[in-house]
Amino acid sequence: MSQAKLRIKLIDHTQNPLSIIYVACRQCYSDKFSGDIFDEVGSDSKKQGEFVSKVVMSGHESPLEHVKFTFAIEGVSRALTHQLVRHRIASYSQQSQRYVKESGFDFVTPPLLVKHPEAFAEFEKIMREIQNSYTKILEVLKIHGVSGEVANQDARFVLPQAAETKIVVTMNCRELIHFFAHRCCTRAQWEIRALAYEMLKICKDKLPEVFSGFGAKCVSLQYCPEGPKFTCKKYPLKEEIFRK
Numbered sequence: 403m404s405q406a407k408l409r410i411k412l413i414d415h416t417q418n419p420l421s422i423i424y425v426a427c428r429q430c431y432s433d434k435f436s437g438d439i440f441d442e443v444g445s446d447s448k449k450q451g452e453f454v455s456k457v458v459m460s461g462h463e464s465p466l467e468h469v470k471f472t473f474a475i476e477g478v479s480r481a482l483t484h485q486l487v488r489h490r491i492a493s494y495s496q497q498s499q500r501y502v503k504e505s506g507f508d509f510v511t512p513p514l515l516v517k518h519p520e521a522f523a524e525f526e527k528i529m530r531e532i533q534n535s536y537t538k539i540l541e542v543l544k545i546h547g548v549s550g551e552v553a554n555q556d557a558r559f560v561l562p563q564a565a566e567t568k569i570v571v572t573m574n575c576r577e578l579i580h581f582f583a584h585r586c587c588t589r590a591q592w593e594i595r596a597l598a599y600e601m602l603k604i605c606k607d608k609l610p611e612v613f614s615g616f617g618a619k620c621v622s623l624q625y626c627p628e629g630p631k632f633t634c635k636k637y638p639l640k641e642e643i644f645r646k
């Protein structure tokens with residue numbers, strides 16, 4: 403049992419991502435066959451990048467769906483993946499708690515609890531107790547002839563949301579922009595926000611022509627749509643802009 407640490411790795415993405423989006427954008431305004439546009443596209447990434455940025459920032463987003471990014475993620479909690487998988491335009495494959503026994507499970511500790519020793523001590527205590535109960539349940543079931551995935555799938559009912567998990571996530575660029583808009587915002591929960599920022603950093607590095615103008619929704623909107631109660635004040639409120 404130990405503290406889990408976020409690890410993320412881009413394990414694959416669509417080849418020639420900029421050219422693919424460029425060709426998809428160009429097809430919309432051309433009577434040429436897109437196969438020929440692709441063959442003629444050349445290596446002028448500056449020209450392609452400028453065209454793609456302009457089209458995408460104008461709100462024409464469907465060309466972005468042709469390019470996908472696949473991330474390997476570990477060291478996140480089940481609380482995080484429960485939120486992550488709500489984003490439906492994506493593909494997920496997650497470590498199973500049926501097929502993988504959780505003896506000695508790692509867990510994610512909220513930084514706020516670390517700041518308050520009494521809360522942290524309680525948190526660590528219950529993690530150990532859960533571990534003991536989980537192991538005990540498996541032992542009892544084994545005595546009664548039940549083991550493997552049948553035992554694991556029921557013993558897991560005692561596991562906490564803090565339990566560490568691993569997941570493979572594939573999203574296309576349009577969905578990534580949508581995901582960042584919601585999950586890079588300070589209103590998003592801290593753990594999924596940290597993950598979203600790591601993914602954004604990777605995407606900006608691989609495909610700046612698409613991702614440099616995006617982040618939390620305020621980055622592209624240039625105002626905060628969250629209202630006075632929730633704004634982080636990085637951008638003026640929508641109401642303030644309209645008042646002006």
Ligand SMILES: Cc1cc2nc3c(=O)[nH]c(=O)nc-3n(C[C@H](O)[C@H](O)[C@H](O)COP(=O)(O)OP(=O)(O)OC[C@H]3O[C@@H](n4cnc5c(N)ncnc54)[C@H](O)[C@@H]3O)c2cc1C
Binds near residue numbers: 488490577580584589
């Ligand atoms: C700050 C914050 C707080 C939240 N709090 C809660 C909460 O308290 N309870 C809760 O249950 N959830 C909560 N959520 C989750 C939220 O409601 C969404 O389920 C989640 O953010 C996924 O967003 P999405 O549906 O836009 O994304 P995706 O599923 O990725 O969909 C992307 C877009 O595709 C379109 N789309 C997808 N499916 C459909 C469909 N069936 N019909 C029409 N259009 C569709 C929509 O335009 C959607 O925005 C919260 C999210 C955030 C960011």
